[in-house]
Amino acid sequence: MTDGAQAYRGIGWNFADHAWVDHSRYEFVSKQDATIHSNTVEGYFSILKRGVYGTFHHVSEAHLHRYLSEFDFRYSNREKLGVDDSRRAALALMGAKGKRLTYATTRSAGAPTAGQPSSEKATWDGWTTPQG
Secondary structure, eight states, X not given: OEESOHXXXXXXXXXXXXXXXXXXXXXXXXXXXXXXXXXXHHHHHHHHHXXXXXXXXXXXXXXXXXXXXXXXXXXXXXXXXXXXXXXXHHHHHHHHTTOOOOGGGGSOTTOOOTTOOSSSEEOTTSOEEOOO
């Protein structure tokens, strides 16, 4: 489900179905089918944007998939769906069971360290990443 922006029209072939509403005509829910609207995705992105702007302040492309996974978890396990705080915490801990996170696994092999002089550009957190 998308709005009527032309950029979205060509993606329909990638999915089993693609429907849209035309916000330029003040259509926010399809008159033919009330299940066609973009409210769900707009709600999800509002939660994602609030988290990025309010908590993380920046998201690096290299770790984007991790941020999206976190917000997928938050959205799929929210109060409105009947998941309270204690159940959400239990689900998060179940996801970590059997996994070991060490300092070495949080860095890619051979990555330069903060402050290391090089021809690489600095990112938001002081770590450097290769240009290109």
